[in-house]
Amino acid sequence: MSLIVRTVVVVSYIKLLVYIAISGAVLLFSNSPIFHIVGFGILVFGAMRIVRFDLAHPYVWYSFVFMMYSIGYPVLYIYGMTYDVYVYTKSLMFSQWLALVVFLLVLSPVKTDYSKLYGKKGKIISSKPIMILASIALVLTLFEISTGNYSHKSEIYAEGSATVSIGFRMVLVFLVLFAVNSTLYGLAKSKLDIKMTLYAVGMISLLVFFSGERDLIIRLLVILLFIYYVIVSKSKLTKEVVILGIISLAFLPFLTKYKYYGLTGQKSPANNNIILDFLTSDFVSASKNMQILLLDQSSKGRFRGITWLFSILRALNIDKLLNISLLSPLGWYNDTYFAVGRAGQGFTLVGDGYVNFGYIGVVILFAFVGLIAKILYSRSNKGVYSFALYITSIPVFMYSIRADLANLLSPLINHNLLVVFGLQLLLKILPDSQNTRYHTSITELGHYR
Numbered sequence: 001m002s003l004i005v006r007t008v009v010v011v012s013y014i015k016l017l018v019y020i021a022i023s024g025a026v027l028l029f030s031n032s033p034i035f036h037i038v039g040f041g042i043l044v045f046g047a048m049r050i051v052r053f054d055l056a057h058p059y060v061w062y063s064f065v066f067m068m069y070s071i072g073y074p075v076l077y078i079y080g081m082t083y084d085v086y087v088y089t090k091s092l093m094f095s096q097w098l099a100l101v102v103f104l105l106v107l108s109p110v111k112t113d114y115s116k117l118y119g120k121k122g123k124i125i126s127s128k129p130i131m132i133l134a135s136i137a138l139v140l141t142l143f144e145i146s147t148g149n150y151s152h153k154s155e156i157y158a159e160g161s162a163t164v165s166i167g168f169r170m171v172l173v174f175l176v177l178f179a180v181n182s183t184l185y186g187l188a189k190s191k192l193d194i195k196m197t198l199y200a201v202g203m204i205s206l207l208v209f210f211s212g213e214r215d216l217i218i219r220l221l222v223i224l225l226f227i228y229y230v231i232v233s234k235s236k237l238t239k240e241v242v243i244l245g246i247i248s249l250a251f252l253p254f255l256t257k258y259k260y261y262g263l264t265g266q267k268s269p270a271n272n273n274i275i276l277d278f279l280t281s282d283f284v285s286a287s288k289n290m291q292i293l294l295l296d297q298s299s300k301g302r303f304r305g306i307t308w309l310f311s312i313l314r315a316l317n318i319d320k321l322l323n324i325s326l327l328s329p330l331g332w333y334n335d336t337y338f339a340v341g342r343a344g345q346g347f348t349l350v351g352d353g354y355v356n357f358g359y360i361g362v363v364i365l366f367a368f369v370g371l372i373a374k375i376l377y378s379r380s381n382k383g384v385y386s387f388a389l390y391i392t393s394i395p396v397f398m399y400s401i402r403a404d405l406a407n408l409l410s411p412l413i414n415h416n417l418l419v420v421f422g423l424q425l426l427l428k429i430l431p432d433s434q435n436t437r438y439h440t441s442i443t444e445l446g447h448y449r
Contacts, residue, residue, distance in 0.1 A: 012050050012109035019046025020101055027090070027097055033074045036093040040067060043100060050109045055229050055237065055245075056380075058107055058373045062397060063100065069401045070096040073287035084338075084345075085292050092291045098359065099350045099366045106370030107377075114230050116381045117187065131181070134174040138203055141167025145210045171207060171216060172415040174200075179223050179388040180423070186231035187384070197224065219395040221248040226391040252282055285346040286402040292337055293351045301358045303329065308356060308365075308405055315409035329355055330404045352404040365405065372412070373397060389420045 019042060026039030044063045051057040070093070077088040140163050178200050185193040200220060208217045225248060229241045293299045310326040313319055319326045330347040332355075338345050353365035380390035393416055400408035 009108070009110055015050050016047065016104060016109065019043055019050075020104075022046075023097065024101075027093055031090060033078055033088055033093070036090065037071050037074055040070060040093060040097055040100075043097065043104075047104055047109075051111055053237065054111055054235065055241065056114070056226060056235060056377075057109075057111055058377055058397075059104065059109060061394060062103065062373065065398045066096075066100055066103075066401055068283045069286040070100075071287065072283035072285070073291055076284060076288075082288075084288060085295065087291070087295060089291065089294055091294050092287060095290060095294070095354065095359065095362055096287065096350055099353070099362050102363050102366040103370040103373070106367045107374045110378070112377055112381050114235055114381050114387075117231070117383075117387060118234075131174065131177045134170045134177065135203065137163075137167045137170040138174065138207060141171075142206055142210060145207075167207075168211075168213070169415070171204070172411065173419050174203075175216075175219055175223060176388060176392050176416055176419040178220075179227065179392050180384060182224070182227050183231055183384050183388055183391075186227055190232055192224070192228060192232060215395070215399055218248070218252070219392075222395045222398070223391050226394060230387070230391075282402070286348040286350070289333065289346060289348045289402075290351045290354070293333075293348070293354055299351075299355050301361065302355045303327075305356050305361075307332075307352070311404065311406035311409055314406050315413045317414065328404060328406055330407070346402045347404050349401050349404060349408070369397075369400075369408065372408075385420045385424060389416055392416045 023039045023043035023046070026042065027036055030036065030039070044067045047059040047063045051059045053060060055061060073082065074088060074093065076082045077086075144163055144167075178196065181196060182193055185191075185196070201217075204216050204220050208214055221244070225241070225244050228244060229235060229237075233241055307327060307329045310319075310328065314326055314328070329352050333347050333351070334345055349365070349369070350362055353362035355361070357364065376390045376393055380387050393412055396408060396411045396416070
């Protein structure tokens with residue numbers, strides 16, 4: 001690292017510390033949830049500004065999504081529209097602010113140079129046969145779900161056959177393969193593969209319609225957004241990128257309203273307030289759940305790290321190999337506070353730290369999460385597979401904010417990393433005649449497909 005780069009990094013950290021101090025002071029010296037939201041917004045805006053609003057940097061996308069999950073419950077409290085819990089405490093915003101501060105400090109403001117991806121040469125294994133197999137599995141899954149008389153997605157997971165179980169795993173494989181192929185097409189032609197994109201959107205939309213698993217379409221939209229931003233628009237915040245981002249966000253209330261329409265024919269009630277509809281679509285649960293934990297003193301440091309160990313074991317599939325059941329904080333939370341007559345309420349990644357070692361647990365957990373994000377982001381310009389691994393991991397990081405550590409590690413290892421590693425392994429063991437060379441400046445896509 002040159003002296004100039006080091007100086008820039010040091011200056012960026014100093015700026016970050018200033019934003020941390022200002023936002024922390026607002027939280028410390030005010031008891032109003034409105035000012036707490038403003039203080040949190042100062043930290044998020046500062047982080048984004050430091051990296052010049054580079055959408056591919058976690059300072060932008062993670063900070064923004066984390067803020068949405070953090071302010072969901074406080075905004076409802078201000079509007080007088082809370083449910084399950086009707087109390088707001090300053091410790092809620094402090095715990096979430098602390099988590100984001102640690103994440104930002106560990107991650108670092110250093111930006112990844114994606115120009116190294118353009119004009120890159122290499123070899124890649126053709127993933128079209130695997131995509132065809134994944135598509136067949138999805139079609140079979142769609143057929144079984146649409147004819148199975150299910151009323152809730154929990155019934156699908158509990159009562160569905162092996163076909164359904166395999167299908168929901170294959171859709172995540174499908175998304176990784178879609179990311180790889182779309183990245184290659186974008187590098188070669190500086191545009192999205194419209195046919196492949198429409199096929200993916202159609203296939204995933206049908207699965208979401210009949211299963212209520214709305215996060216799948218969000219994953220796809222996020223992948224498309226980052227491929228377009230980094231690969232097609234060369235990391236420029238064009239109007240197309242902005243429009244795609246707005247569509248992705250605006251889609252959330254719609255998905256919430258119709259998420260079980262394909263199963264039951266019924267729509268979920270709306271608030272007739274665009275802000276509240278947006279927040280209640282997905283962003284309330286994490287902060288609401290954290291507030292419930294903070295009001296129960298017995299939850300602080302309850303598990304002493306045991307659920308973190310279990311999360312690692314689950315991510316490595318040790319529980320399935322040994323056929324044992326391992327405690328998860330998400331399951332414990334729902335069983336403890338919503339034991340009867342309620343669907344899953346999610347959890348909170350901040351709360352996962354809190355129920356293990358209190359506020360120290362929040363610091364430890366988000367230092368770990370920040371480190372993982374740093375590794376994936378810093379290596380995302382090493383090649384097509386590294387980039388695909390990073391962008392397919394972004395939705396996982398986003399979703400895990402309202403879940404627990406296992407919901408971060410398991411998809412990263414069992415789906416994203418495993419698929420990318422498998423493709424690279426095939427690349428090494430298959431003879432060159434079975435591999436395809438590619439050069440990202442070529443004009444004919446067929447050269448590497």
